[in-house]
Amino acid sequence: MKIIVLGSGVIGTTSAYYLAKAGHEVTVIDRQPEAGLETSFANAGEVSPGYAAPWAGPGVPMKAVKWLLMQHSPLVVRPALDPQMWRWMFQMLANCNQKSYETNKGRMVRLAEYSRDCLVQLRLDTGIAYDERSQGTLQLFRTQKQLDGAAADTAVLERYQVLYSVLDPKGCEAAEPALANVRGKFVGGLQLPGDETGDCFKFTQRLAKMAEGLGVTFRQGVDIVRLVVNGDRIAGVVTSKGELKADAFVLALGSYSPLLLRQVGIRIPVYPVKGYSITIPIVDAKGAPESTVMDETFKVAITRLGERIRVGGTAEIAGYDLSLRQARRDTLEHSVNDLFPMAGDTSKAEFWCGLRPMTPDGTPVMGPTPFSNLFLNTGHGTLGWTMACGSGRVLADLVSGRQPEIGLEGLFMDRYGRSNKPIFVPQGATVGGQAPVVPSAA
Known part of the structure; x- marks a missing residue:
């Protein structure tokens, strides 16, 4: 598939890398002149x-x-x-409260432990x-x-x-x-x-070069204006360099993700x-x-x-x-x-x-949305560097129609209730490694 990733921080770059490893044609768009120049630039390491x-x-x-x-x-x-x-x-x-804390921490540890293992393997x-x-x-x-x-x-x-x-x-x-x-x-x-520990900026820059070696195109210095909606799909993204089209879109814009999503009727508490x-x-x-x-x-x-x-x-x-x-x-x-x-x-x-x-519960917002070809990878808070590789790998598996290696319970945007339309869960994905999820109708 042809996939556009919006954002070239550590989350967007790892998403692009794993999508390219899965065989997709990937383009990354970001307003900055290089990868990793915003929140990924000088975090705690x-x-x-x-x-x-x-x-x-x-x-x-x-x-x-x-x-x-x-x-x-x-x-x-x-x-x-x-x-x-x-x-x-x-x-x-x-x-x-204690119940929410234990639930949320469990979700975060599950993803973070998996991500550390993915980083070790990547290294x-x-x-x-x-x-x-x-x-x-x-x-x-x-x-x-x-x-x-x-x-x-x-x-x-x-x-x-x-x-x-x-x-x-x-x-x-x-x-x-x-x-x-x-x-x-x-x-x-x-x-x-x-x-x-490690320098997130160095990692992001070097992984971006490796992603380019896999065929990923980075279009830096390009402003993202809006998403183009066609029914239950995203048809394209309007940028300062014109409209770009793809088969699927991954939103990894960090704190700016909800601003773009609001334009198409999606609200997430990031x-x-x-x-x-x-x-x-x-x-x-x-x-x-x-x-x-x-x-x-x-x-x-x-x-x-x-x-x-x-x-x-x-x-x-x-x-x-x-x-x-x-x-x-x-x-x-x-x-x-x-x-x-x-x-x-x-x-x-x-x-x-x-x-x-x-996010108010600490867990990032990943995976499917009410649009069948729009996926999220955002809301990682202070743990973007910790969760980057695991999040990128899970995202690539979902977009590719593969079952991720960890349970998905509590990672999707639908955990926040019914303020949005139902999400489209990829065919064959399971939540918590057990029951299959039937794609929702928007």
């Missing part, structure tokens, strides 16, 4: 299936109030007269390099309350057979030796040895949540992290990427605003300097922000 969890959980509303009062707050809300913002926040609050198949390390993630707890609260997460990890270790301070220092320099600032940690990062040159390798340390207090990830340290965090709900705010940089610098004071030179840090496409 974690490939963390073990850390896959929804932001909405028991106790989060009370925590959010406390966070908003902190000097170095992990959460910032800039209220606006935007009904989408308020609708998304109310939907997120509705997921802040073996292609030799792709992107400053990768396979030394796990350490979630660092500064208080006993945080450490005690990890029990809910470990229960889900056990259910999905994800390896983990609960560590005392000495165990944390054994995993990350540089933490011995700040002994007394933490009480323990949760180590996830199956997690990895909303931008801004994240920030700084990238610091290492000046003392022995004082730097070996892999990723997640500072649980400030919700900041500190990741080793070759000779650099990537520090990422903050959830800023401010619509599509991309301004860089000094207060957010101060938080990132505070976390890394507090835990790794000798590691890098923050005065030389590169400061960046990007819009994470968040």
Whole structure:
């Protein structure tokens, strides 16, 4: 089939790669001059299936109030007269209970674990390099309350057979030796040895070149204007370079996906949540992290990427605003300097922000839509890099009429109820690896 992928971030690029591997003729369209220049450009660098969890959980509303009062707050809300913002926040609050948290985390871990396996296989198949390390993630707890609260997460990890270790301070220092320099600032940690790290931008750029080698055409610097509807199908996409036609379309536009979908009557609860990062040159390798340390207090990830340290965090709900705010940089610098004071030179840090496409339940929105030839791959939030390869592989299988290797329960847009027309599920696909799904009539 001839397939057009809208978006060349890590999700769009992995989708294009796996579609090409499946034998399709693929064209990627993106407004940026190169692949991976928006949210994929300078994220925290974690490939963390073990850390896959929804932001909405028991106790989060009370925590959010406390966070908003902190000097170095992990959460910032800039209220606006935007009904989408308020609708998304109310939907997120509705997921802040134990039952929803366990359901949503289970869905996310299932996809994230599969994605990590796909990334490992891709690395073996292609030799792709992107400053990768396979030394796990350490979630660092500064208080006993945080450490005690990890029990809910470990229960889900056990259910999905994800390896983990609960560590005392000495165990944390054994995993990350540089933490011995700040002994007394933490009480323990949760180590996830199956997690990895790597530069998402390098990966996306290099995979795009490999995709081109498989015949994928990247049309960069092309604005996407609207989708053309013909009955229950998408007939084409109007761009700044004219209308393009294909047999199927994959929407992977991250936070901008719902804006295009609204034009054709589809509503999905994906909303931008801004994240920030700084990238610091290492000046003392022995004082730097070996892999990723997640500072649980400030919700900041500190990741080793070759000779650099990537520090990422903050959830800023401010619509599509991309301004860089000094207060957010101060938080990132505070976390890394507090835990790794000798590691890098923050005065030389590169400061960046990007819009994470968040769903209120944390799980991305993938697969079929009310149009029989339009497929979604969006809403991955903070875990786009973690879930990219698995999402691309699942998407390619669905478009190709093959049964994906993992269960599909809870991944489709119809989990949000009846606000949209029924979806067209590809013939032969099964949800949860069991009952077949009959294609819906739009």
